Amino acid sequence: MGSLAKTAHEMAIDGDEPPPRYFINESTFGSVDASPPPLPIPTIDISLLSLPSSGEEAIGHGIPDSYLDKVREVAKQFFLLPMEEKKKYSRGEKDGEGYGGDLVVSEKQVLDWSDRLTLKVLPEDERRPNLWPEFPAEFREVLHEYTMKIKYVLDTLFKATARSLNLEEDAFLNQFGDRARLTGRFNFYPPCPRPDQVLGLKPHSDRSGMTVLLQDREVEGLHVLKDNQWFRVPIIPHALVVNVGDQMQIMTNGIIKSPIHRAVTNRMRLRISVAVSNEAEPEKEIGPAEGLIDEERPRLYRNVKNYGAINFQCFQRGEVAIDTVKI
Numbered sequence: 564m565g566s567l568a569k570t571a572h573e574m575a576i577d578g579d580e581p582p583p584r585y586f587i588n589e590s591t592f593g594s595v596d597a598s599p600p601p602l603p604i605p606t607i608d609i610s611l612l613s614l615p616s617s618g619e620e621a622i623g624h625g626i627p628d629s630y631l632d633k634v635r636e637v638a639k640q641f642f643l644l645p646m647e648e649k650k651k652y653s654r655g656e657k658d659g660e661g662y663g664g665d666l667v668v669s670e671k672q673v674l675d676w677s678d679r680l681t682l683k684v685l686p687e688d689e690r691r692p693n694l695w696p697e698f699p700a701e702f703r704e705v706l707h708e709y710t711m712k713i714k715y716v717l718d719t720l721f722k723a724t725a726r727s728l729n730l731e732e733d734a735f736l737n738q739f740g741d742r743a744r745l746t747g748r749f750n751f752y753p754p755c756p757r758p759d760q761v762l763g764l765k766p767h768s769d770r771s772g773m774t775v776l777l778q779d780r781e782v783e784g785l786h787v788l789k790d791n792q793w794f795r796v797p798i799i800p801h802a803l804v805v806n807v808g809d810q811m812q813i814m815t816n817g818i819i820k821s822p823i824h825r826a827v828t829n830r831m832r833l834r835i836s837v838a839v840s841n842e843a844e845p846e847k848e849i850g851p852a853e854g855l856i857d858e859e860r861p862r863l864y865r866n867v868k869n870y871g872a873i874n875f876q877c878f879q880r881g882e883v884a885i886d887t888v889k890i
């Protein structure tokens with residue numbers, strides 16, 4: 564694993580052309596169509612608690628629009644700080660927490676045109692306060708407060724999903740354990756001179772249980788793969804995007820799927836997004852809920868511990884993580 568000489572943001576500031584390592588491999592992904600057809604995404608009103616499936620937009624979450632703007636604003640202010648200031652929060656070589664460009668794990672890796680700040684928020688005693696930005700002044704408070712609000716949204720979604728599948732309400736939440744993780748990831752996509760060839764974030768499915776994504780208010784960029792075709796996710800400023808992650812696909816025995824998605828870059832405008840996701844406690848085994856296994860739907864996945872580590876190793880080998888836990 565290593566660090567980049569310059570992050571995407573530094574190259575954007577210096578007016579550099581993206582180096583070859585950022586160019587997508589045509590044979591794998593094809594060239595980038597920046598504006599594929601919009602995906603008509605179902606909207607869940609959280610206040611009514613209906614069933615989420617992969618890739619939905621959530622309203623009725625009780626978080627005021629002005630507060631969502633504030634979260635976007637503190638994120639942007641952090642990324643616009645001078646590099647020396649941001650480097651105080653640099654990610655270490657061995658872990659994904661902190662600030663940095665794409666994490667380099669192999670020579671062959673196609674790199675993402677984005678800078679990120681990833682911070683664990685729960686369990687509280689595993690926070691690393693030295694990696695929590697001091698500027699802008701409200702950053703820490705907003706991170707804590709916003710992620711607690713999203714935790715409530717996530718808990719509500721997991722309970723509603725369990726009920727709608729005729730499971731006991733806490734069926735999924737119990738699997739995550741008392742020391743479930745909650746992580747905030749701030750994504751910053753600087754303008755890119757080659758949006759046709761360079762992605763902000765490579766195609767992936769989230770390793771989480773679920774991820775709640777706050778999109779940029781103005782600049783689109785999220786695409787979802789459906790029936791082997793890319794669709795763009797239109798912006799609804801007051802809505803949150805709910806992305807089902809691999810851990811939920813495992814726990815629902817494949818009934819609810821984690822969608823493959825990516826972020827594209829934009830020639831003129833920077834874009835930010837804020838992803839908050841939960842994961843099971845690493846030492847706790849997760850697996851398909853008993854009530855979702857029967858003769859017609861046999862168990863699809865084995866029980867797994869520490870799916871995050873499995874996901875990371877697969878990423879290094881270029882394998883699809885969820886396929887490796889299939890029975």
Ligand SMILES: O=C(O)CCC(=O)C(=O)O
Nearest residue numbers: 748750784785826836838
């Ligand atoms: O920036 C986006 O819209 C996507 C972010 C994302 O997929 C992630 O952080 O996992």
Ligand SMILES: [Fe+2]
Nearest residue numbers: 767768769824
């Ligand atoms: Fe994602």
